Amino acid sequence: MYQFDYQRPETLDEAVALLKEDCKLLAGGQTLLPTMKQRLAQPEALVDLGAIDSLRGVCPDDDKLAIGAMTTHAEVASKADIPALACLAAGIGDPQVRNRGTIGGSVANNDPAADYPAALLGLNAQVTTNKRVINADDFFVDLFETALEENEIIINVTFPRPQAAAYVKFDNPASRYAIVGVFVAKTGSGVRVAVTGAGPCVFRHKGLETALNNNFSAQAIEGVSVSAAGLNSDIHASADYRANLIKVLTKRAVAQIGG
Amino acid sequence: MGTQTGIGASVKRKEDKRFIIGKGRYLDDISRPGQTYGYFIRSPHAHAKITSLDSTAALKAPGVVAVLTGPDMQADGIGPLICGWGITSKDGTPHKAPAHPALAIGRVRYVGHQVALVVAETLQQARDAAELVEIEYEELDHVIEVGDALAAGAPQIHDDVPGNLSFDWELGDRGKTDAAIGSAHHVTRMKLRNNRLIPNAMEPRAALGDYDSGTDEITLYTTSQNPHVHRLVLSAFNGVAPEHKLRVIAPDVGGGFGSKIFIYSEETVCAWATKKLNRPVKWTAERSESFLSDAHGRDHETFAEMAFDANGKILGLKVSTKANVGCYLSTFASAVPTYLYGTLLSGQYTIPAIYCEVQAGFTNTAPVDAYRGAGRPEATYVVERMIEIGAREMGIDPAEIRKRNFIAPDAYPYETPVIMTYDSGNYALAMDKALEAIDYNGFVSRKAQSQAKGKLRGIGFSAFIEACGIAPSAAVGSLGAGVGLWESAQVRFNPTGSVTVFTGSHSHGQGHETTFAQIISDQLGVPIDQVEISHGDTGKVPFGMGTYGSRSLAVGGSAIMKAIDKIVEKSKKIAAHTLEASVEDIEHAGGIFKVAGTDKQMTMAEIAFSAYVPHNYPADVEPGMDETAFYDPLNFTFPAGTHIAEVEIDPDTGTTEILDWVAVDDFGNVINPMIVEGQVHGGIAQGIGQALLENCVYDKESGQLLTGSYMDYCMPRADDLPTFRVQTINTPCTTNPLGVKGCGEAGAISAPAALMNAITNALGKEIDMPATPEKVWRAAQGL
Numbered sequence A: 001m002y003q004f005d006y007q008r009p010e011t012l013d014e015a016v017a018l019l020k021e022d023c024k025l026l027a028g029g030q031t032l033l034p035t036m037k038q039r040l041a042q043p044e045a046l047v048d049l050g051a052i053d054s055l056r057g058v059c060p061d062d063d064k065l066a067i068g069a070m071t072t073h074a075e076v077a078s079k080a081d082i083p084a085l086a087c088l089a090a091g092i093g094d095p096q097v098r099n100r101g102t103i104g105g106s107v108a109n110n111d112p113a114a115d116y117p118a119a120l121l122g123l124n125a126q127v128t129t130n131k132r133v134i135n136a137d138d139f140f141v142d143l144f145e146t147a148l149e150e151n152e153i154i155i156n157v158t159f160p161r162p163q164a165a166a167y168v169k170f171d172n173p174a175s176r177y178a179i180v181g182v183f184v185a186k187t188g189s190g191v192r193v194a195v196t197g198a199g200p201c202v203f204r205h206k207g208l209e210t211a212l213n214n215n216f217s218a219q220a221i222e223g224v225s226v227s228a229a230g231l232n233s234d235i236h237a238s239a240d241y242r243a244n245l246i247k248v249l250t251k252r253a254v255a256q257i258g259g
Numbered sequence B: 001m002g003t004q005t006g007i008g009a010s011v012k013r014k015e016d017k018r019f020i021i022g023k024g025r026y027l028d029d030i031s032r033p034g035q036t037y038g039y040f041i042r043s044p045h046a047h048a049k050i051t052s053l054d055s056t057a058a059l060k061a062p063g064v065v066a067v068l069t070g071p072d073m074q075a076d077g078i079g080p081l082i083c084g085w086g087i088t089s090k091d092g093t094p095h096k097a098p099a100h101p102a103l104a105i106g107r108v109r110y111v112g113h114q115v116a117l118v119v120a121e122t123l124q125q126a127r128d129a130a131e132l133v134e135i136e137y138e139e140l141d142h143v144i145e146v147g148d149a150l151a152a153g154a155p156q157i158h159d160d161v162p163g164n165l166s167f168d169w170e171l172g173d174r175g176k177t178d179a180a181i182g183s184a185h186h187v188t189r190m191k192l193r194n195n196r197l198i199p200n201a202m203e204p205r206a207a208l209g210d211y212d213s214g215t216d217e218i219t220l221y222t223t224s225q226n227p228h229v230h231r232l233v234l235s236a237f238n239g240v241a242p243e244h245k246l247r248v249i250a251p252d253v254g255g256g257f258g259s260k261i262f263i264y265s266e267e268t269v270c271a272w273a274t275k276k277l278n279r280p281v282k283w284t285a286e287r288s289e290s291f292l293s294d295a296h297g298r299d300h301e302t303f304a305e306m307a308f309d310a311n312g313k314i315l316g317l318k319v320s321t322k323a324n325v326g327c328y329l330s331t332f333a334s335a336v337p338t339y340l341y342g343t344l345l346s347g348q349y350t351i352p353a354i355y356c357e358v359q360a361g362f363t364n365t366a367p368v369d370a371y372r373g374a375g376r377p378e379a380t381y382v383v384e385r386m387i388e389i390g391a392r393e394m395g396i397d398p399a400e401i402r403k404r405n406f407i408a409p410d411a412y413p414y415e416t417p418v419i420m421t422y423d424s425g426n427y428a429l430a431m432d433k434a435l436e437a438i439d440y441n442g443f444v445s446r447k448a449q450s451q452a453k454g455k456l457r458g459i460g461f462s463a464f465i466e467a468c469g470i471a472p473s474a475a476v477g478s479l480g481a482g483v484g485l486w487e488s489a490q491v492r493f494n495p496t497g498s499v500t501v502f503t504g505s506h507s508h509g510q511g512h513e514t515t516f517a518q519i520i521s522d523q524l525g526v527p528i529d530q531v532e533i534s535h536g537d538t539g540k541v542p543f544g545m546g547t548y549g550s551r552s553l554a555v556g557g558s559a560i561m562k563a564i565d566k567i568v569e570k571s572k573k574i575a576a577h578t579l580e581a582s583v584e585d586i587e588h589a590g591g592i593f594k595v596a597g598t599d600k601q602m603t604m605a606e607i608a609f610s611a612y613v614p615h616n617y618p619a620d621v622e623p624g625m626d627e628t629a630f631y632d633p634l635n636f637t638f639p640a641g642t643h644i645a646e647v648e649i650d651p652d653t654g655t656t657e658i659l660d661w662v663a664v665d666d667f668g669n670v671i672n673p674m675i676v677e678g679q680v681h682g683g684i685a686q687g688i689g690q691a692l693l694e695n696c697v698y699d700k701e702s703g704q705l706l707t708g709s710y711m712d713y714c715m716p717r718a719d720d721l722p723t724f725r726v727q728t729i730n731t732p733c734t735t736n737p738l739g740v741k742g743c744g745e746a747g748a749i750s751a752p753a754a755l756m757n758a759i760t761n762a763l764g765k766e767i768d769m770p771a772t773p774e775k776v777w778r779a780a781q782g783l
């Protein structure tokens, strides 16, 4: 690690005021600190969001669920009353990671193999920042790239309640991130199928969505062709194999929901 | 004796308390006054010339003590690292082992190659300064795979090794084997890949050199499996210090699996640098350095032919292997794919003709050396995959074909065509017990049940053998070893009757402190909490050869038995004198010395006390009770057994679930069944890791290590593993006094073949290790 300054503000306003160039927000540190230890990141200063109570907690409502950016994966796993979301959080990393890592950090980082982006996109969530509200469809831009501007702070993520939803993940055997993860949700505006791990950035699969909107059943997926074009290929899985997994996991998610 | 702490008792491990309460003392826990920290600058390139190295700016950075390079070491007369086992090629020439300077001189040959050491007051300062060392490289073409390295036109890694060929070795009778293959009813032919592994001991390698200018002595604390061998090599070959001025201490060491046998660059540099700088110098590997620079394991490309008669009797086995040895020959690298490999190709079978040839090739990768099993997993993989595939091709049941070929229990000693003489075994018994335990007869219906769920079920066997307890010095000497492979033990009674045992073997997880104490407790009746086992310090322990090759009990334990014999002999004289009887009349059992036919007796504790307080003492007996013995084994030992794995495959995703695992191992006599079971579990876990999960991958294009962290290198975790069902049978070894065979490597040797046989049985198709989900999926889908 290189030398850096460290600040731990107690309010959001203080945090915003402290942000300057070459400054990084620190949430659970599960992604940021390893990169700093490997000297791949060299922020001048860290602004730790850990003391800002208003960023933490799970707030259920009749038609939605708001989760503070600093809420850990473990808290979401035990408190979120959207079962597919709780189950997704419970499957992230290991107990240490789940008790440090946060939803805000995960979403801001937008790792192509991370789990949360699939939930946000699948459930049509909204990301509230200190500046604006961003729809999930607009939030995840590209590999490790989001709509967040420099020093924009995520305050919470709001998930509309689905009629039914399921997340099925195929673990990378080594890292246990997703080689492919598929989040299927039946929502007021139709079926949404969000795929993480397979491409450079989480995406919705329109072909699968159309098929499931016509007929919400595992058989309906049989006829859909899932193209390997543009999917990731690495030492763990080829694009072809990932394309296959998208289909298989979608079927399994649909079956879980009872389609 | 059968007490609760004697031979055969599952005594809880004495050493575990300190590990569990955080009082283990590993290398990084040790610090010396005035200590500095070393940080190694490593090559970012697979193959390059170093055109310039400028440390001016680094030397000015805060806290920097020195920047040391290969030329500095050379100027101080420090010799290169060595390979300690000479192999002779088919044409009679010795193997080629190019000079391996501890810090690179002029050229780097793999990513991670040690280029310079930055020494500073803090580690942070050393790391910061390392970025200021300006090194210019001129990149050269590189080669990663051994097959490519040995092909015509490959980049030359060493100027003095044409074609990158270190040696081209053979064993066995080529003519006879070719004839057997030529006239056989059936020949099974297969290409087999034994995947490259990275060892991953829990504690990374580390070294702390501490020079005392008053005594001119260097103390090197290092993570070693064999501290005396370290001292010998660093003295005799590297010239770091004369042997009597070099003390090597391997404290608690957190796992080795072979990777800490070798004398590496880093400890050599720390031992030299401490004297040069007159400051203690400490280095602890980061995990990423471990991935890059610990000696890797396996990495064979093999073509094998197994010839059968119509009944499935094996007539001959011909094996041609290309072994990747990395960019230099590491300490024992040459022995692994030769005398630890070719010599085991007879397996548990009577095979009339065997021929094996091995070409060892240099590549731009980390050195490859012994890793748990070392050569023997590769041999078992060849034999057990070939016989299984042969059985499939000929339509013979895989258990049946093995039974038709087993060496019979009354055929010992059995001489194989590949220079081994097996002393004992009962292979059919292990197989029968394993078949019963797994309910082999029920497999067909279990397979049908899986099929009904859309799953593929498979069962696979591995009837492995290994040569352990290495080894008779005369035998290994004749095969090229530069060292003898005996072991030492010193049994010291303290005046109050407690015992300290000094052993030349070294525990880095095996449980010596318990197993060896059980031997003393059993033989001499000393309560186990009165026995201390001391190891790992050349300043305390008689010269010993260390721990690897499942040798500690068979060789080190036997040395303890020899020392015990001397203790008993001396004690009898003291008892005879004290009890006024003749020595011939003294009977000893479990620490009680009795005059035959009377109730006159002395305990071991009483005798020990009288040896130190010799007021009434035989004139011809020396005072004290402290005996040292050196034991050189008569033969290798030959643990063997049968493992059966049962798996279920999801053809849609290619995921393999291991449903059941039965291991029936013959380790000869067992001292501590609990420790043995633990060793088997760990070994199987590593074997499963190799077959299913682990794979070291270098990018062919860039030469970079792609599996350089746990994000990409997949170690087995508890939830990858089934519940193991482990049994032992106990055919005593006939060549050592304990009748033991060794158990440390068996699991890692046996498991890969069993698992791959099960997976390919389920698939009805052959695939190579590791059986990743994608590979299995492709095979299942016929892609």
Ligand SMILES: Cc1cc2nc3c(=O)[nH]c(=O)nc-3n(C[C@H](O)[C@H](O)[C@H](O)COP(=O)(O)OP(=O)(O)OC[C@H]3O[C@@H](n4cnc5c(N)ncnc54)[C@H](O)[C@@H]3O)c2cc1C
Pocket (backbone or CB within 6 Å): A024, A025, A026, A027, A028, A029, A030, A031, A032, A033, A049, A069, A070, A091, A092, A093, A094, A097, A100, A101, A102, A103, A104, A105, A106, A108, A109, A111, A113, A114, A115, A116, A148, A152, A153, A154, A155, A175, A176, A177, A178
């Ligand atoms: C061993 C291991 C296994 C893992 N396995 C998985 C897995 O299976 N699935 C998975 O999805 N993830 C996995 N992760 C990642 C984990 O979920 C991380 O917690 C997560 O990616 C980052 O969250 P964090 O709170 O730790 O963020 P940090 O590391 O602190 O920050 C990450 C980035 O987000 C920015 N940031 C943080 N909070 C905010 C905010 N409120 N507003 C704006 N920007 C912000 C930071 O500045 C930084 O750039 C794993 C991590 C580890 C170490």
